[in-house]
Amino acid sequence: MSLHLSFSSPMLPATLKLRRQKLADLIEVPVILWSGGSSSRNFPANVFPFRASSHFLYFAGLPLENAAIRLESGKLTLFLDESSQASALWHGASPTRDEIATKIGADAAYPLSALKDQVLDAATVAVQDSQTRLEQTRLLDRPISNYPSDIDLKLANAIVTLRLTHDDAAIAEIRKAIAVTVKAHQAGMSATPNATVEAEVRAAMEGVIMANGMTCAYGSIVTVHGEVLHNDRYHHPLRSTDLLLADVGAETATGWASDVTRTWATSGKFSPTQRDLYNVVLAAHDACIAAIRSGVEYREIHLLAGHTIAAGLVDLGILRGQPADLVERDAHALFFPHGVGHILGLDVHDMEDLGDLAGYAPSRTRSQRFGLGYLRLDRPLQSGMVVTIEPGFYQVPAILQDSERREKYRDVVNWERLADFSDVRGIRIEDDVLVTESGSEVLTAALPTSVDAIEQWVRS
Amino acid sequence: MSLHLSFSSPMLPATLKLRRQKLADLIEVPVILWSGGSSSRNFPANVFPFRASSHFLYFAGLPLENAAIRLESGKLTLFLDESSQASALWHGASPTRDEIATKIGADAAYPLSALKDQVLDAATVAVQDSQTRLEQTRLLDRPISNYPSDIDLKLANAIVTLRLTHDDAAIAEIRKAIAVTVKAHQAGMSATPNATVEAEVRAAMEGVIMANGMTCAYGSIVTVHGEVLHNDRYHHPLRSTDLLLADVGAETATGWASDVTRTWATSGKFSPTQRDLYNVVLAAHDACIAAIRSGVEYREIHLLAGHTIAAGLVDLGILRGQPADLVERDAHALFFPHGVGHILGLDVHDMEDLGDLAGYAPSRTRSQRFGLGYLRLDRPLQSGMVVTIEPGFYQVPAILQDSERREKYRDVVNWERLADFSDVRGIRIEDDVLVTESGSEVLTAALPTSVDAIEQWVRS
Structure with missing residues (x-):
């Protein structure tokens, strides 16, 4: 991950809070959105530029790689691993999890490993990269695809309602x-x-x-x-x-x-x-x-x-x-x-x-x-x-x-x-x-x- | 697929023939190499620029999308679907399968569907895009990964031997x-x-x-x-x-x-x-x-x-x-x-x-x-x-x-x-x-x- 926060706005937490409150009005089940990871080009370390899932970006505001957010009753929980020391050598210092949580106005923030305990009855949207899609399928214990059904379809419709018109x-x-x-x-x-x-x-x-x-x-x-x-x-x-x-x-x-x-x-x-x-x-x-x-x-x-x-x-x-x-x-x-x-x-x-x-x-x-x-x-x-x-x-x-x-x-x-x-x-x-x-x-x-x-x- | 052949060289068939003859000297089993497909960015139709697998490029010479080649005893068979009429509307006319086969000096050329009958005992190398990787796994009926074993490892070593030094x-x-x-x-x-x-x-x-x-x-x-x-x-x-x-x-x-x-x-x-x-x-x-x-x-x-x-x-x-x-x-x-x-x-x-x-x-x-x-x-x-x-x-x-x-x-x-x-x-x-x-x-x-x-x- 190589993130700099110079483009993030001080208004971001308020914007995101309003978006997730509107989502809470439309859907009652908890929602987990993954950002996705980079796709390999010709070998694993040579990747295409990372693009976070649009649904994640809508509610999390920043292009965090390999992150997830949980939205429930208007609250935002961030799941993100901090970068290792080896990563600092190759990719430079990254903001800490808490710094990022503050930037987006998260109510809580944990390592990614904590996500598995918070997936019960959660709806999601499929990301594009297949590695993360496998992880979605594994954690939610059901197939996650581009053709959502049940609570995922309900979530998709709620997101469509929100994202159709812009704030x-x-x-x-x-x-x-x-x-x-x-x-x-x-x-x-x-x-x-x-x-x-x-x-x-x-x-x-x-x-x-x-x-x-x-x-x-x-x-x-x-x-x-x-x-x-x-x-x-x-x-x-x-x-x-x-x-x-x-x-x-x-x-x-x-x-x-x-x-x-x-x-x-x-x-x-x-x-x-x-x-x-x-x-x-x-x-x-x-x-x-x-x-x-x-x-x-x-x-x-x-x-x-x-x-x-x-x-x-x-x-x-x-x-x-x-x-x-x-x-x-x-x-x-x-x-x-x-x-x-x-x-x-x-x-x-x-x-x-x-x-x-x-x-x-x-x-x-x-x-x-x-x-x-x-x-x-x-x-x-x-x-x-x-x-x-x-x-x-x-x-x-x-x-x-x-x-x-x-x-x-x-x-x-x-x-x-x-x-x-x-x-x-x-x-x-x-x-x-x-x-x-x-x-x-x-x-x-x-x-x-x-x-x-x-x-x-x-x-x- | 959007291919133009203006960059292909008249020497290509001779170059590729020599490469596959050298490969045949190093490995006896048939070899199937897939080119791979495009990876989605934020939605399926919005893709990163296509990059063909390097191993495919080494033996096939052209960046053909969703193609495969079979190499055996120095012979090259191309598997490629021709583009549909709808594709011509959106992506323009493509060269025909036969035109491409001629450009690369293929000994035979078929639609992709013919590949399934020619996979017996074939070795391969894993491509990067997961959609094609699933197809590799399905057709060869064994897991295909970045860590090859058995005949796939033998093939990988043969390819390394060839590709280490350049013609x-x-x-x-x-x-x-x-x-x-x-x-x-x-x-x-x-x-x-x-x-x-x-x-x-x-x-x-x-x-x-x-x-x-x-x-x-x-x-x-x-x-x-x-x-x-x-x-x-x-x-x-x-x-x-x-x-x-x-x-x-x-x-x-x-x-x-x-x-x-x-x-x-x-x-x-x-x-x-x-x-x-x-x-x-x-x-x-x-x-x-x-x-x-x-x-x-x-x-x-x-x-x-x-x-x-x-x-x-x-x-x-x-x-x-x-x-x-x-x-x-x-x-x-x-x-x-x-x-x-x-x-x-x-x-x-x-x-x-x-x-x-x-x-x-x-x-x-x-x-x-x-x-x-x-x-x-x-x-x-x-x-x-x-x-x-x-x-x-x-x-x-x-x-x-x-x-x-x-x-x-x-x-x-x-x-x-x-x-x-x-x-x-x-x-x-x-x-x-x-x-x-x-x-x-x-x-x-x-x-x-x-x-x-x-x-x-x-x-x-």
């Missing part, structure tokens, strides 16, 4: 992550004119995140092949006619995420066709954000994106027909085959470790429709939620070359007209939006979205 | 990693005068590695607290009187590592005391490299480093006595408490997943001596090995404040004189050295080691 401390952390992400995108834009390969732009962006003491909340996408939705390759050369899509977000030291995408012309100047399609996506982006407020169904926001994109493509002569009919037939999904966004918090797809428990309201399940199946969020919006809004336009060969789809949509797609837009493979514009009672706040507003402003940033 | 293809890859690492260190030095915090220097260094399409072979150490040997924190401010220790190394796309440390003054100018101690470490570094050649015991190289450091500290008035006696008493280890280096290859501590099987010659075990216990390599050097040479000087509070040690060494340490050197907390100089019949080649020679040259690089 001020959480929003402050998300704002910190976003502030660094904005700088990263700015650096990426500035680095592009002198870069010859995607990897150089990625390095400029992630360098800003690293220099600010943060990590990436997810694997960055920085590519001239934006049509590959989760592209994790960075080897393509940048050609002067390319659009570059960058989906890069910072995560704070205590685990709070941001998630931002911008698309810019590598040359600094969009072609007329690139500008036209970009503005279709931007219209969808703006319409969605304007429609956000507490109580609105997120699914409607998604369909609004589809409608706006369909309407824009009709205007450009790429689609034929009425936008409402086109969306009904999922024709928009030929070019916008993913959901318009998701909830954001301690995870970039918040609480996705619990499957669709957080993303989908009770009794709702994923649609079989081509245009809805990839939607990660299907709930009424609530004040205090942070959601992403990320419409896009892509020319995905696997979709557009598919003979069945070409047949199905042959009357609505003008393939010849589409060919005029061959210099656009992928565009996405993604912001992080805080839902309020009366509307929303775009937390990522410092990063421009208009073609003119982006062109200026690339050339600056 | 031309391996050395070419290590040279590629080193070339990028040299640039990274250069960038770190140049970035230091304008940096205010360790993280900024780290970002400059890792940015070069990333921009060149490589990854870090291990968690970087970039710190003004070099006395914390495996420091993985980057939050300390840089003060003008600090030395900065940077232990950063690139890894190529096919997994070959480099491992380099330099120490420089944040101001660009070493103080006289910093220069004096740096030159003690440099003398040890140079003496060790001069002593390397095939047949020499690496343990003797380590003791030579201890001797040279002890002699240097006597000259500076920090230690009292004869260097040979001081080393005999492990007094050098008060300031140089780790081994002088290790083997380097596909892992930065090569084959450390097999414990000391590679590092220690048969029948040798770790010493209980304070000055030898951390030595990772105790074998006669062989032509074709690549080893690191990384002596250091540290003032580790956990060692120097230890009352038992202070008592034991009270006659040999001049504590008052030592206090004059309080502006040195940690110095290390680390190069990667290829052992040859008649001597050695310093593969990292492009990066200077002298104080004058380093000062110039920092100020350039």
Whole structure:
């Protein structure tokens, strides 16, 4: 473990106390949450950077490795071993258990070995690393998995209720992550004119995140092949006619995420066709954000994106027909085959470790429709939620070359007209939006979205 | 899986064929090696960057995810599933199984499901990710662990024999990693005068590695607290009187590592005391490299480093006595408490997943001596090995404040004189050295080691 406490806030104990009191209102059984351990890369001592479980972070506030907390009736007990002398040689002095307990406002603190006597009837959430998962299974004497049941399911639902909307401390952390992400995108834009390969732009962006003491909340996408939705390759050369899509977000030291995408012309100047399609996506982006407020169904926001994109493509002569009919037939999904966004918090797809428990309201399940199946969020919006809004336009060969789809949509797609837009493979514009009672706040507003402003940033 | 083959060499099939023929000379049973899968970070879809098992990479040449190879009598069979259409949407088109099989010169290629019929009497090596480890255990119907026995131990020994010395293809890859690492260190030095915090220097260094399409072979150490040997924190401010220790190394796309440390003054100018101690470490570094050649015991190289450091500290008035006696008493280890280096290859501590099987010659075990216990390599050097040479000087509070040690060494340490050197907390100089019949080649020679040259690089 290598922990420093310089980033911990004096407000942390009060924040955590409120969170666990709210949890106590929702569940009566004791709760034990493990932080997890590091995962090995190519040999046991060569590990990936440690990431504590998000549920642990929510209630314990600090990324403690190989720790557990017990929550009961609003009380917090910390279980953590102090580091050995050999560890001090290799990893430096660590704060003591009591110092950490004070920082997080724990009511009591013990070595990890004491945990085994306090597990009776306790609920938990599965961590990601399998070593700790085995320990969870052993101590609780039942299989612990990503598909919780019984009291674990009850706990998962209680945590979802809490984590769906954010308190001020959480929003402050998300704002910190976003502030660094904005700088990263700015650096990426500035680095592009002198870069010859995607990897150089990625390095400029992630360098800003690293220099600010943060990590990436997810694997960055920085590519001239934006049509590959989760592209994790960075080897393509940048050609002067390319659009570059960058989906890069910072995560704070205590685990709070941001998630931002911008698309810019590598040359600094969009072609007329690139500008036209970009503005279709931007219209969808703006319409969605304007429609956000507490109580609105997120699914409607998604369909609004589809409608706006369909309407824009009709205007450009790429689609034929009425936008409402086109969306009904999922024709928009030929070019916008993913959901318009998701909830954001301690995870970039918040609480996705619990499957669709957080993303989908009770009794709702994923649609079989081509245009809805990839939607990660299907709930009424609530004040205090942070959601992403990320419409896009892509020319995905696997979709557009598919003979069945070409047949199905042959009357609505003008393939010849589409060919005029061959210099656009992928565009996405993604912001992080805080839902309020009366509307929303775009937390990522410092990063421009208009073609003119982006062109200026690339050339600056 | 997201694989591109742009980095694969036309020589790869010939290289791999030779490796598996050599393996066939050493072991008669069939061998199955799994590549492993990605490890989850905070939720299943948010994974750490995939790293294939090093043993798989050695014989299969490419970082294929969720693949296996079977080696028997010099023949290679590849087991790999082709990616689905949904995967093409999210991750882009992948090369087909047959294209990959051709790239690596496989004799046959099948889907993964065919593997279960070819496992009889096969030996294997445990991978790091637990999901694949379960699969290994299931298919081979016996526990597969980091502590191999029976045919798995026989295989591990055969692989150690092969991987201890490198063929031309391996050395070419290590040279590629080193070339990028040299640039990274250069960038770190140049970035230091304008940096205010360790993280900024780290970002400059890792940015070069990333921009060149490589990854870090291990968690970087970039710190003004070099006395914390495996420091993985980057939050300390840089003060003008600090030395900065940077232990950063690139890894190529096919997994070959480099491992380099330099120490420089944040101001660009070493103080006289910093220069004096740096030159003690440099003398040890140079003496060790001069002593390397095939047949020499690496343990003797380590003791030579201890001797040279002890002699240097006597000259500076920090230690009292004869260097040979001081080393005999492990007094050098008060300031140089780790081994002088290790083997380097596909892992930065090569084959450390097999414990000391590679590092220690048969029948040798770790010493209980304070000055030898951390030595990772105790074998006669062989032509074709690549080893690191990384002596250091540290003032580790956990060692120097230890009352038992202070008592034991009270006659040999001049504590008052030592206090004059309080502006040195940690110095290390680390190069990667290829052992040859008649001597050695310093593969990292492009990066200077002298104080004058380093000062110039920092100020350039």
